[in-house]
Amino acid sequence: MNKTYLIFKHEFVQAIKKPGFIVLTFIVPVLALLAIGVYELVTTLTEPSAKETTLVGYVDEVGIFNDQTDQGLIQLVPFVSRQEATQALVGGEISEYIIIPSNYVSSGTVQRFTLAKELIAPPITIHLIESFLRWNLLKEDVPTEIIASVVTPMNLEVTRLDENGDIAQEQGSIGNIIIPAIFSLLLSFALMVGANSLISGLGEERESRLIEVLFSSVSIRQLLIAKVLALGLAGLLQVLLWLISAPFLLDLASSSFGGFLRDVQLPGNFILLGIIYFILGYLLFALLSVTLGGISSNTSEAQNLSMFYIMMLFVPLWFFGVTINFPDSPIWVVLSIFPITAPVQTMVRLGVSDIPAWQIVTSIGVLVLSVVVGLSLSVRIFRMFMLMYGKRPTVKEIARGLKSS
Amino acid sequence: MSTVEVNHLYKSYADVTAVSDLSFTVHPGEILGLIGPNGAGKSSTIKIILDFMKPDSGEVKIFGQPMNEALKDQIGYLPEERGLYKRLTAIELILYLASLKGMDKTTAIEKADELLKQTGMLEYKNKKNKEMSKGMGQLIQFIITVIHDPDLIILDEPFSGLDPVRTEAVQKIISNLRDEGKAIILSTHQMNKVEELCDRLLMIHKGRTVLYGSLLETRSKFRRNSVQVTTDVELGELPGVIDSKPNNGSVELVLSPETSPQVLLDQLRDRGVPIHRFEITTPSLNEIFLNLVGADNE
Numbered sequence: 001m002n003k004t005y006l007i008f009k010h011e012f013v014q015a016i017k018k019p020g021f022i023v024l025t026f027i028v029p030v031l032a033l034l035a036i037g038v039y040e041l042v043t044t045l046t047e048p049s050a051k052e053t054t055l056v057g058y059v060d061e062v063g064i065f066n067d068q069t070d071q072g073l074i075q076l077v078p079f080v081s082r083q084e085a086t087q088a089l090v091g092g093e094i095s096e097y098i099i100i101p102s103n104y105v106s107s108g109t110v111q112r113f114t115l116a117k118e119l120i121a122p123p124i125t126i127h128l129i130e131s132f133l134r135w136n137l138l139k140e141d142v143p144t145e146i147i148a149s150v151v152t153p154m155n156l157e158v159t160r161l162d163e164n165g166d167i168a169q170e171q172g173s174i175g176n177i178i179i180p181a182i183f184s185l186l187l188s189f190a191l192m193v194g195a196n197s198l199i200s201g202l203g204e205e206r207e208s209r210l211i212e213v214l215f216s217s218v219s220i221r222q223l224l225i226a227k228v229l230a231l232g233l234a235g236l237l238q239v240l241l242w243l244i245s246a247p248f249l250l251d252l253a254s255s256s257f258g259g260f261l262r263d264v265q266l267p268g269n270f271i272l273l274g275i276i277y278f279i280l281g282y283l284l285f286a287l288l289s290v291t292l293g294g295i296s297s298n299t300s301e302a303q304n305l306s307m308f309y310i311m312m313l314f315v316p317l318w319f320f321g322v323t324i325n326f327p328d329s330p331i332w333v334v335l336s337i338f339p340i341t342a343p344v345q346t347m348v349r350l351g352v353s354d355i356p357a358w359q360i361v362t363s364i365g366v367l368v369l370s371v372v373v374g375l376s377l378s379v380r381i382f383r384m385f386m387l388m389y390g391k392r393p394t395v396k397e398i399a400r401g402l403k404s405s
Numbered sequence: 406m407s408t409v410e411v412n413h414l415y416k417s418y419a420d421v422t423a424v425s426d427l428s429f430t431v432h433p434g435e436i437l438g439l440i441g442p443n444g445a446g447k448s449s450t451i452k453i454i455l456d457f458m459k460p461d462s463g464e465v466k467i468f469g470q471p472m473n474e475a476l477k478d479q480i481g482y483l484p485e486e487r488g489l490y491k492r493l494t495a496i497e498l499i500l501y502l503a504s505l506k507g508m509d510k511t512t513a514i515e516k517a518d519e520l521l522k523q524t525g526m527l528e529y530k531n532k533k534n535k536e537m538s539k540g541m542g543q544l545i546q547f548i549i550t551v552i553h554d555p556d557l558i559i560l561d562e563p564f565s566g567l568d569p570v571r572t573e574a575v576q577k578i579i580s581n582l583r584d585e586g587k588a589i590i591l592s593t594h595q596m597n598k599v600e601e602l603c604d605r606l607l608m609i610h611k612g613r614t615v616l617y618g619s620l621l622e623t624r625s626k627f628r629r630n631s632v633q634v635t636t637d638v639e640l641g642e643l644p645g646v647i648d649s650k651p652n653n654g655s656v657e658l659v660l661s662p663e664t665s666p667q668v669l670l671d672q673l674r675d676r677g678v679p680i681h682r683f684e685i686t687t688p689s690l691n692e693i694f695l696n697l698v699g700a701d702n703e
Contacts, residue, residue, distance in 0.1 A: 014492070208486075208487070208489065209487060212484040215457055
């Protein structure tokens with residue numbers, strides 16, 4: 001039987017039997033469930049229900065603010081004086097009050113009093129108070145329909161068209177980014193776990209000298225290829241299990257997070273590109289890990305050094321919010337082409353905006369090239385330094401070794 | 406045809422010479438003892454033979470050809486420092502590594518059971534490696550080294566950490582393998598094992614050959630011109646004897662260069678000296694080793 005296949009089979013079985021792999025596979029959906037539960041709990045405990053209204057007192061020194069006191073989530077309660085309003089606030093009858101001073105129309109100043117310690121005033125409450133003020137300011141001179149339009153000037157409906165001017169299938173709503181965001185996060189985890197598994201596996205074999213026994217049976221290339229593919233398949237399996245649990249979790253989350261998750265959409269080519277970037281990203285990270293495993297004096301040193309590229313892997317996620325606000329920045333283009341950040345950055349961008357075809361082709365091309373060059377370099381470096389126990393070669397030694405090999 | 410043929414091997418690391426102009430052969434049905442002090446270049450030599458590293462110059466031929474992947478199934482290698490996959494059982498590890506040597510599962514199971522029995526490890530076959538002692542782990546690795554019936558076996562310190570009973574068992578298996586025609590390279594610091602097992606020896610020091618030949622040749626080459634005599638009487642002065650010193654119930658008589666042991670034996674017989682033992686002094690391998698390496702180290 002083919003030796004590469006034998007090692008592949010052995011490594012795959014050992015990888016999926018590892019307690020760490022099993023725990024991580026199941027803990028991600030469990031943590032997601034937990035997060036939804038915690039969100040529900042916090043929401044229930046801290047937010048009033050939709051039907052519950054907050055009483056906001058007001059003292060009208062102008063004398064025109066007496067209409068539209070029911071603003072849905074808040075109910076405005078008139079008081080004749082500040083003292084009376086303060087008493088009601090302290091007594092818990094109202095949650096806050098405002099004073100509309102007699103010179104309000106000319107100054108625009110309104111005073112707000114509350115017992116709560118706040119950094120900023122609650123936006124919803126302030127918006128509703130502003131509506132109340134607008135209604136009462138305009139009620140004498142403007143028809144009701146116009147006032148309603150002034151208070152809520154638009155109910156925005158966005159429709160995305162394709163190049164032909166027809167309604168695009170992919171509408172680019174918030175639901176569009178959910179799956180790419182989750183996939184990017186899972187991809188980052190899978191690449192990180194895969195890289196660490198390779199480093200610790202090779203480290204164990206080097207430190208125990210089993211690597212010498214293995215190399216007396218198979219070639220370095222056979223061993224490394226089989227290991228990389230086996231751990232890659234294990235990682236892919238893990239991500240697939242996470243993705244299988246995603247619809248259920250999304251459905252659950254949808255009811256918790258206000259329903260907008262019901263609009264979840266898959267960006268075009270997402271599945272195909274997801275698989276391509278997973279495979280290429282995994283191969284690149286595996287080769288980086290193999291190289292580090294070959295030159296490091298021990299496993300923990302290799303793991304410390306691997307933090308360099310693992311941290312870079314997470315860069316697109318750190319700037320996720322900025323990417324949403326500025327989707328066309330050239331920085332994202334660079335990160336989509338730079339091989340270490342390309343897999344996650346491209347997945348993130350797929351959910352945010354359209355990526356020109358040339359950028360995807362360049363990104364995949366650079367990744368493929370990195371993997372091909374990386375394979376050749378990592379095998380050579382591993383061969384040169386795998387038996388150098390307890391000592392890490394210098395950059396100069398590596399360069400000299402590569403030159404002479 | 407030699408199983409291993411090494412010609413004028415050189416290998417340096419930065420400014421340290423590990424192997425310098427090393428040449429030797431290993432034939433089928435013989436055990437070559439590879440000895441030398443720490444850092445002599447033994448491990449480097451083995452790693453070059455196995456193609457783990459390339460020599461700076463020189464040539465290695467295994468079974469008459471340069472080392473290649475196809476030859477690996479015919480080689481068994483036991484490294485000096487040993488470890489096992491901790492989560493696997495002994496039999497799982499043996500079968501996995503045997504499969505990498507091209508063995509089918511049924512044959513591997515049969516052979517593994519046979520070797521486990523010979524080494525007294527059969528009852529531990531389903532025990533996880535992490536639960537085994539160092540000695541047990543070494544026996545498992547020894548089994549892995551020979552299970553596929555290789556024609557070339559390279560053993561680096563195979564006896565270290567083994568108790569006398571298991572040392573004996575391993576020694577017996579090694580002897581049997583030699584008798585079956587296998588070529589064996591035995592690298593060890595245990596000189597008594599080299600004396601007991603090896604047909605020829607290669608002593609290297611600072612990467613260079615300091616001794617290479619059969620044990621018999623080596624002993625006679627380093628034989629001092631002296632004899633050990635055990636007798637009940639006082640020998641007194643004897644012609645041709647330049648020194649005498651008591652040695653553990655006997656007396657060692659150092660002869661002048663022109664006097665042979667036979668001449669001395671004739672003299673003693675002519676004098677009617679009752680002789681219980683008359684033996685030409687041969688230095689132990691350990692003495693030769695210390696003599697060669699120790700002198701250089703000083």
